[in-house]
Amino acid sequence: MSIRTTAAVLVGRAVRVAARLRGGGSAIPGAVALRIDPGFLERTIAAIPDGVVAVSGSNGKSTTTNMLAAIVRAHGLAVFTNPSGGNLPQGIASALLSEVSTSGRLKADIAVLEIDEGYGTRLAELLKPKTVLLLNIQIDQLNRYHEPDRVAAMLGRVAAASTDGLVLNREDNFLVDLDAQIPARPGRAVSFFGGLPELVLPAGHGVASADRFGEAAASPGSREAAVQVVALDGARATLAIAPVDDHRDGGANREPVEVVVKLPSRGLHYALDAAGAAAAARSVLGERFRPELVASALDALATVYGRGELLEVEGERIEIIMMKNPASLQLNLDSLESAPEQVFLAVDEGTPDPSWIYDIDFSALDHVDGITGSKAWQFAVRFGYLGIPVGSVDLDVRAALKAFLALPKPASGHKVMILNYEQMMDIRKILGFKELEGGGAS
Template sequence: MGARTAAAVLIGRAVRVAARLRGGGSAIPGATALKVDPGFLARTISAIPDGVVAVSGSNGKSTTTNMLAAIVRAHGLKVFTNPSGGNLPQGIASALLADVSVSGRLDADIAVLEVDEGYGPRLAGLLKPRTVLLLNIQIDQLNRYHEPDRVATMLATVAASATDGLILNREDNFLVDIDERIPAREGRRVSWFGGAPALVEAAGHGVATADRFDSPSTSKERPASVEVVALDGVHATLALGDTQVVVRLPARGMHYALDAAAAAATAKSVLGDRFQPELVALALDALETVYGRGEMLEIDGEQVEIIMMKNPASLQLNLDALDATPEQVFLAVDEGTPDPSWIYDIDFSRLDHVDGITGSKAWQFAVRFGYLGMPVGEVDLDVRRAVKRFLALPPPSTGHKVMILNYELMMSIRKVLGFKELEGGGA
């Protein structure tokens, strides 16, 4: 077993170096390591003293995992986490290769791991999390998940795997009472996060959670361990019991504020008496944005905001959170969004034009904007040429350029722009 683990680590690292030189393929090193040693991931993770915190849901996983890891680190613990996007077994294994010793030992007190909802049941069996945080269930990847009820069933399995703590979104009618729909477990503590009712109601399209039609018990009061009580741009006020802290968010919007509340509530559950509310603000104020999630890039001396759209909810919430109508805006969508027909349900009123659209699904968006009577500058299926043309526009008179990209083109366009960090990577 020791020789197999050593071989898995060494071969995986060699593949990782090659992948980094190519600027892509972050999951390939982990997949290679797991072929050499199928037990590499489960065995390494099981040896972490304070166990695993699993973070899952339709949207916000990467941002919340990043926030939670930062808060726990601020309390003095050594944290292993999987960078944005590496939320399948091979992605987590790739992240391990950056830090694990050749013998398979990991110098970490706790693991905070983003978990893909589709792989959640399998990963829960591998990782055996002590704590599970479930963020939301939203309309997402209908080609893959079909209905939100199916996602709810998968996340219920993940929830049931938690031994110590289960943290749920009070504002999500699929999740608020999931603790009542899974087998009880002695010693498991259940807590909730949420937003003040006035803030949730004031959000342009609510918090975009999917509708549940089987009479959920959402009217039952669930006390929030952490609640968003004020929101001002990229700053949110969180109430943690009798204490309130103001935190900086990675970008505008109630959805980011709820991510911060989720991270704080989970840290509170995990750390118990060691939890210090003031360290939440300290950690989040210094946190770097997860790329593609409201990220601001400097390109040739000009600020360009990158907004990732993964599904209807993420696009709608990010549109709702725009400070003002962008003077210059660009869209890029490819086969990573196989059926974009849901764009006919999106409220695009925060946009008054689009300067350019690219990607294999560009014409579907152009047709939608045509029905809306919204001007479109150019449709060009050549991604590099379209990006170059948009960036060549004179700087806007107010604000900054905005690029709205689906996940796959967000990754490839960042590389075109010279930002070649790998997901699932590390030092």
């Protein structure tokens, strides 16, 4: 037992308790622990028997990590995960603090970890993932990532670090042939997930895959999928899962098993997240994998903060839709079944340059009741150009929220809030939801 590790765990836990009492989430506990014992994260994760499954991509990381962890648990494995979006080293370390012993030992068979794209290469070096699941490469935070090609290169290095399995989205322009772009590794099984063309092609803005310049070895949708979305009905999706009997043909010689799964909310993007989670579980578990456990695991799964979450506030249901980038906003708008009767937006400096809203199709909205946050006027101007009425703009978040909550209950449906990550966390706290969230966002 290392005295330094024990000190890191005890001090980190104390900081974590203080953060919880403050009513918020923080990566500070993990940062403190790593400052005391820089090898804490790497050493603890390396001791997990079945290793690490790393989940990354532009959008859907938190949701898919949550799904995958639940599916693997349903198969009887003890799972360590970072389900709240703590996808940087300090965020993962913060998640560890509540589960390790004071000697730094973790009771887990496998780790299922969301990792940030920007830190992916470094985290892959630290975590040495056996399996990597990549969800998508979409237009993201331009201030961090610049062009999608840069993200593709970063995630290519993460993919190359996988030893046992690589699971890719065949509907994504960059991922459909990523296996051909990275060095081959003996023993690594490559598999894909996707959706029926009848579901993908009619989608209003497709799957929001970023444009790719130059030739590709394969076109989106052309690779054989181990798991495929074959039907979508509101917040329910049907997945066709190829049997696991021979990695050489992916079970193609036998009929797929169809299971109906519950999604966090409406939308093809959530269905593809579920397909990705099922495909990764299939890759990791091999002959132990049971398709029926995918359905039971997802049926019992709680929604991750802000990702299609429904909150009960003073007898009213409020749907929280988080937007991180153009793709997440567009896909969530596309998934609305009708224009919400009451809708509220809050965007602050967590979205440094919201000029991308001029590329968004807002036709799913016929009005906005209120806008707040430091970027409120940028959105109000955009809606003005579009002729979408805005009830009020108030930079005082608490006052704007109070006014929105004071509106009578909608005649049908429920109130909808569209928030960026930072406003989502702040407004949840204001509403009394003070669960701890790790450091990082998806």
